[in-house]
Amino acid sequence: MSTARSVRAARATFAARAKRRANVARPVRRRLAGHFGLAVICFASLVPISATARADETNAEQAAREIQAAREQANAAAEAYFRAESDLEVLEDDLISLELESDRLQASVDLLRRDVESVAVARFVSSGVTGIPLLTGIQAPQDQVQAEVFVDVLTNTGSEILDRYAVAQKKLVVNEIELSEHERDIEAQKIVFSRLQSQAEDEVVRLRKIEEGRLDDEAVQRALASQLAEERADLEEQARREAEAAARAIPDPGAELPAPTTAIEPPPTTRGGASDGTDGADAGVGPNIDLTPVETTESTWAVRTNKGASGGTSGGRTGTGGTGSNPRPVDTGAGYIDAIVCPMPGSAYGDTWGAPRSGGRKHEGVDMIAPRGVPIYAVASGLATFKFNTLGGNAVSLVGDNGTRYYYGHLDSYEGFSRPVLQGEIIGYNGDTGNAQFSTPHLHFEIHPGGGLAVNPYASVRIAGC
Secondary structure, eight states, X not given: OHHHHHHHHHHHHHHHHHHHHHHHHHHHHHHHHHHHHHHHHHHHHHHHHHHHHHHHHHHHHHHHHHHHHHHHHHHHHHHHHHHHHHHHHHHHHHHHHHHHHHHHHHHHHHHHHHHHHHHHHHHHHHHTOOOOOOSOOOOSTTHHHHHHHHHHHHHTTTHHHHHHHHHHHHHHHHHHHHHHHHHHHHHHHHHHHHHHHHHHHHHHHXXXXXXXXXXXXXXXXXXXXXXXXXXXXXXXXXHHHHHHHHHHHOSOTTSOOOOSSOOOOOOOSSOOOOSTTOTTTTTTSSOBOOOOOOOOOSSTTBOOOOTTSOOTTTOSSSOOOOTTSSOOOEEXXXXXXXXXXXXXXXXXXXXXXXXXXXXXXXXXXXXEEXXXXXXXXXXXXXXXXXXXXXXXXXXXXXXXXXXXXXXXXXXXXXXXOSEEEOTTOEEEEOOOOGGGTTSOSEEEEEEEGGGSSOBOOHHHHHHTTO
């Protein structure tokens, strides 16, 4: 009996302990289930947020790609237009040369004709007959005698003059044929020029519509900045490889290696400038001009607005402005890259460095197309001087605090007065003054490192986010 009671007591004790464990575990399981449910809810709530963020980033990258594609297309149209303009200028210059040559040949023919007439008269008078045969048909009663005299002129002292006369006449005829063909070429080129001009202007309008609103999105700005950073990194890597190649090519290991960055020299003592490859030629023409912006008519290419550009003090479509936010200038085989902001956001441009211009000049800048009145910005901090000159019209010479001089040409009007400016500050508005009055409104922009000779500004403008 004692053994049976002991077994029953043990079983009762075990059952009581199991019941207590179950009572303790039940709230624990409830708490665990609650925590697990909360985790599931939290995880479920986090997934849409992450997906949304990624979707936003993808949309920004897509927008950046579309903007960049529109810029490339607009730039290609602008480059084709400016090359057509250059070809037209060369044809018109050649036409002027042909017209001058035609005048010279005509004068020579006229002079030789008088010499022929003088010889003919002298020979005819000495023959004792009347009448003067001047290279014409036989008409007078004494035609036979006159013809014999004229033949004597041909076979004796007048033969050399007549030979020269015949050669000059032939040259004149050839020149007139070439002149006529050239005039037809010019008319055909004018048609091409007009078509490409319309295409370039349309592409700029399209670009500005695509950029409108999107450039205010910080995610799009980051995506565009990332694209520009990659492009600049590639160019800097190219500069490094070029420096290493130059070092290996130097026979004397103690010789100084060329640095990949361009040295900055002191700024020039004079300020001002001209345009289109003749920088400084018209410096000092006319006094400083201090003009406020002029109102323009409401048309696609005469509206003083900057929709689609960043505006404010950024001066660029993706840049942030400020003198300390940009890397140092780099000089590579792909071109000189300066630390600037975009001089005119919402514009289209092409690499037309060195292209021929009228008067035998070479293009020493980059031409940027935009509607009339679009704001133009100081690409660097420095002293901006407003002056008018024959080629550049309303022009600005900006001597940067970095020692580099920047030249702007063809402005419609100025913003304020000649003064010290900050990077990204508005200094004027796009136009077509100077020798650009028969072209589409555009900015002619030059870069002079150290205040010296101009360098190709194309790469700098591109990296600036224009």
